[in-house]
Amino acid sequence: MPEKINFTKTALLALEPLPGKRRRVYDEKQKGLVVYVSPTGSKVFYCLKKVDGKVEEIRIGDVATVTIETARAQAAKIINDIAAGANPAEQRRRKRAEMTFAQLFAEWTKEARARGKRSVANDERNYRLHLQGLAKRKLSEIQRQHVRALHQKIGKDSGIYAANRVLALVRAVFNFGIKELDLSLSNPAAGIKMHREESRDRRLHADELPKFFEALAEEENVDIRDYVLLSLLTGGRRSNVLSMRWDEISLERGIWHIPSSKAKAGEAIEVPLSTAAQEILRSRASANGMQGFVFPGPGRAGHLVEPRKGWERILRRAGIEDLRLHDLRRSLASFQIDAGVSLAVIGKGLGHQSQATTAVYARLAQEPVRDAMEKGAAAILAAAGVTNPAKVVPIRKGKRSA
Numbered sequence: 001m002p003e004k005i006n007f008t009k010t011a012l013l014a015l016e017p018l019p020g021k022r023r024r025v026y027d028e029k030q031k032g033l034v035v036y037v038s039p040t041g042s043k044v045f046y047c048l049k050k051v052d053g054k055v056e057e058i059r060i061g062d063v064a065t066v067t068i069e070t071a072r073a074q075a076a077k078i079i080n081d082i083a084a085g086a087n088p089a090e091q092r093r094r095k096r097a098e099m100t101f102a103q104l105f106a107e108w109t110k111e112a113r114a115r116g117k118r119s120v121a122n123d124e125r126n127y128r129l130h131l132q133g134l135a136k137r138k139l140s141e142i143q144r145q146h147v148r149a150l151h152q153k154i155g156k157d158s159g160i161y162a163a164n165r166v167l168a169l170v171r172a173v174f175n176f177g178i179k180e181l182d183l184s185l186s187n188p189a190a191g192i193k194m195h196r197e198e199s200r201d202r203r204l205h206a207d208e209l210p211k212f213f214e215a216l217a218e219e220e221n222v223d224i225r226d227y228v229l230l231s232l233l234t235g236g237r238r239s240n241v242l243s244m245r246w247d248e249i250s251l252e253r254g255i256w257h258i259p260s261s262k263a264k265a266g267e268a269i270e271v272p273l274s275t276a277a278q279e280i281l282r283s284r285a286s287a288n289g290m291q292g293f294v295f296p297g298p299g300r301a302g303h304l305v306e307p308r309k310g311w312e313r314i315l316r317r318a319g320i321e322d323l324r325l326h327d328l329r330r331s332l333a334s335f336q337i338d339a340g341v342s343l344a345v346i347g348k349g350l351g352h353q354s355q356a357t358t359a360v361y362a363r364l365a366q367e368p369v370r371d372a373m374e375k376g377a378a379a380i381l382a383a384a385g386v387t388n389p390a391k392v393v394p395i396r397k398g399k400r401s402a
Contacts (some may be wrong), residue, residue, distance in 0.1 A: 004028050007035070007068045017041045025177070035063060042115050045071040046080045056089035059182060064114055089182060099148040099183075101142060102135040103226070107181065110174045118264060123169055125306070130154055130166045139177065142187045150194060160195035167192060203330040204232075206372055208320055209384035215318035222287075223295050224310030226280050231325060233277040233377050235332035237264065238325055243303050248291040254278055254370070272370035274377035277360075335383075336376035 004026045005011050007294060015025060015037050023037040032047045043063035049056055060066060078088050105127055112120050127135075128192045133150065134142060147170055155163035178185060186292035219225040226286060231241050240258055248257050251273075258269040273281070295304035311325055 002026050007033070007071075011067070012043060012063055012068070013032040015043065027072070027075075030072040030075050032079050033060075033072055040115070040275045045074075049079055049082050051082055051087050051089070057182065058089045059180065062111070062114060065396050099139050099177075100135065101131070101137055101139060104139060104177050104181075105131070105135070105173055108176045111176065111180065116261075118262070118266070119239075121243075121254060121301070122165075126162070126169055128165050129306075130158070130162070131170070135233070139183065139185055144192065146361075147188045148192050151195075155195050160197060164194045164197060167194060175281075190195055200329070202322060202324070203334045204323065204327065204380075206383040208318070208382060211318045211322060213368050213384040213386060215314045215320075218317060219310065221310050223304055224307055224314075226284060227295055227304060227307055228311065228314065228325075228328070229280055230277060232328040232332060233274055233280070233372075234271055234382065235329045235376075236271065237329065242295060242305065242307070243301070244294040245284070246292065246294060249273075249279060249290075249294070251281060252284070257264070272373045274373045276377045276381060277373075330374045332380070335379040339372075339375040339379050 003024065006029060007027045011039070012035060015023070015035065017023060017037050017039050022038055022039070025035045025037065027035075032049050034046050034048055036044050036046055038044075042368060043062035045063060045066055047058045047060060049058070058078055060071050066074075081088050083355055109120060109124065112123070118121075130150070134146070145183040147167070150170075151163050151167045154166055167189055171187060174183075174185070174187040177183040178187060216225055216228060219228075223260070227241060230244075232235065234241065234256065236244075236256075237259075243262065244256070248259070249255075250257070254273045256271040258271065260266055260268045263269050281294070289295075293303035296302065297304045299305055315321070315323060351369055
C-alpha cells in the first residue's frame with residue numbers, strides 16, 4: 001500500500017529516511033503530490049502522473065524552500081496541463097537540455113549548499129579555475145571527448161590531483177541534472193578513468209626552511225605572507241585559514257575555534273595557537289582591527305580566496321619546487337613528530353577524525369595539544385634560523401593585492 005499522510009510542516013519534518021532506498025510518501029489532500037525522502041535525508045516535492053502509459057515524475061522543489069500550499073498548487077496545475085494534452089515533464093526535459101553548464105552548475109551549487117555540503121567553496125574554486133571552457137556550452141554539446149581532453153590538460157598543467165577533483169565535480173553536476181532535474185542526457189564524465197594517485201609525503205625539510213623564511217620576509221603582500229605563515233604554524237586546512245574570522249580567535253586563551261560548519265569531519269575543532277601564531281594575529285589586529293575576516297577580500301566571499309600567485313612568487317624566490325600549500329599542514333605534523341609528539345596529540349590539533357582514534361582524541365586535554373603546537377612551531381623556527389617569534393612578522397608596510 002502506498003504510504004499516505006496529510007502534508008503539514010510537522011509531518012514532513014518527522015519523515016525519516018530509509019537506509020539504501022528512496023522513500024515515497026503521498027499527500028492525502030492533493031492527488032499526485034508526493035515527497036521523496038532520499039537515504040541522506042533530503043526531501044523533495046514531486047508530482048506523479050501517468051502520461052501516454054508512462055508515469056512521469058515532475059520535480060516541484062525542495063521541501064525546505066517550497067511551501068506545502070505552493071507544492072499543492074503546482075501539482076494541481078501540472079495535472080490540469082496534462083489533461084489538456086501537454087506533457088510538462090517532456091517540456092522541462094527539452095528546456096533543460098538547452099541549459100548551459102554554467103546554469104546547471106548554479107543549480108547544483110544551490111542544492112549542495114541546501115544539504116550542507118562543506119566543500120562547495122573548493123568546488124566553486126575548481127569551477128572558476130578549470131571549467132570556464134565548458135561554462136557557456138549547451139549541455140547537449142558537451143561530449144565525452146571534451147571532458148577527457150580537459151582532464152588530460154588539467155593533469156598536465158595543474159597536476160593529477162586537481163584533474164581528478166575536477167573530473168569528479170563534472171560527473172557530480174551531470175548526475176544531479178540527470179537524477180534531480182530529469183535531464184534526458186548521458187553523463188559525459190562517466191567512465192573516464194581517473195589518474196592514478198599516489199600518497200603524497202612532500203613536506204618542508206629543515207634545510208629548506210631558511211630560504212623559505214627569507215622568501216617570506218621579502219614578500220610585499222602582507223596578506224599572502226601572513227596567510228602562508230599561519231597555514232604553516234597552525235596546520236590549518238586551506239579553506240579554514242582563508243575564511244578565518246576574528247570571532248573564532250581568542251588571543252586571551254590562545255585558541256582558534258573552527259565551528260562544525262567549517263570542519264571537514266563536521267565537528268568543531270579547537271586549535272591551540274603557538275606563541276608565533278599569536279604574534280602574527282596580534283600584528284594583524286593592531287594594523288586592521290578585529291572585525292570580520294582575518295584575511296578580508298573584495299570579492300563575494302568577503303575574504304582572500306586565491307593565494308596561488310603569491311604562493312608561486314614565494315616558491316620562485318626561495319628556489320623550492322614541488323611544494324603545495326596543503327604540504328604546509330603536513331610539514332607542521334612532521335616537525336611535531338620529529339619533536340617526539342604522539343600521533344594522537346597531533347591528530348587532535350589538526351582535527352583528524354577516524355573510528356580508531358576518535359575515542360583517544362576525546363580524552364585528550366588541551367595542554368598536551370598546546371605543547372605540541374609550541375614544539376612544532378619552535379622546531380620550524382629553529383630550523384629556519386628565527387630565534388624570536390616577533391621576527392616572523394616584519395614591521396613594514398606591504399601591498400595587499402595578490
